[in-house]
Amino acid sequence: MSHTTHSIDQKKLARFRRLDTAHISAIESLSRTYPFLRDRMEVHMPYHRAKSAFQGSTIWVWPKFDKRPVGFLIFMEDFPPCIWYPDRQEGMTFRWVLPPLFCEKGPIVCLANLLPSESVLQIEDLLIDQGKPIWSTLTFSKRWEKLSELWNRIPTEQPLLAFTPRIVTPICLEDWPHHYDFAIYWIIQPDHAGQSRWFWKDVVTVHESLSYVAPQLKRNTEVMSTLCAYCSPYTKMVLPDIYSLQSQEGGNLGLASISTLDLSQSLRSHFSSSSPSQGIPVEVSWNDSFKKYQIVKILPTDTPITTQSFFHHIQSSA
DSSP: HHHHHHHHHHHHHHHHHOOOOOHHHOOOHHHHHHGGGSOSSSEEOOOHHHHHHTSSOOOEEEEEEEOOOOOEEOOOTOOOOEEEEETEEEEEEEOOOOOOTTTTTOOOEEEEEEGGGTTTTEEEEEETTBBBBBGGTTTTHHHHHHHHHHHHHHHHHOOSSEEEEEEEOOOEEEGGGTOTTTTTTEEEEEESSOOOEEEOOOOOSOOOOGSSOSSSSSOOOSOSEEEEEEEETTTSSSSSSSSEEEOOOOEEEEEOOOOOOOOEEHHHHHHHSSOOOEEEEEEEEEEEETTEEEEEEEEETTOOOOOOGGGGHHHHTO
């Protein structure tokens, strides 16, 4: 048993290893060759800047599920691929199967976020393409096209990786309402060359859900292991992808919080293929940070809906 455990530990260590001194020195040399790598690639957008940014030129958005600053995904000849966080001066290497001579013409540097809870590496921008600093010369949409071309060169089968790599799918401003969730942070990327992107969260708009929650709410012990609510599209607001929750008796449980983009897409797919008036059972749990019930997953259509009395967070605000 101890030998088996030791072998497993060795395999895990081989998949994630800290950078050695030579590797860190090479990254420092890279930042001297490309000075823009020392700049902040991601800055907070103040609320007063939002209106002018949204009314300006083309922008792209996508959810920022990791609150930490974005990292550099770096491919350099003679070194294993790695993600490097300049703000923390630390990183880790990966055992990534790459095509022959992948970095022969020069280093490749991307912006990426490692999402440990989902075991996903989300690659979001291409800064240096085979030694060419395209971040300062190409718009984001052109860089993303280059990123897609680069991505198509990398083998899809990666048996040695301990996560799933993927490139982000940018959302244009016109389609943002179909994906919008005020409870999460968003990346806002102007379609310009050499311009840092913003991260932003809606903390100003007054949402109707606030009226359902008492000013002081204590966390109580749950009396049920699973709470099932009736979910249906909320039709009193212009924005789509907003859902209301009801108990078995039809009692209003407020607007739903949606934690992941995958869940948002699943709900949108369901309601786009059925009558909006036909709701579905969903498992919910109370999110104390956002003071509302959060959808955990979609349940089978014959799942019984929980009665009003078990939603004690709503009861306490009455």
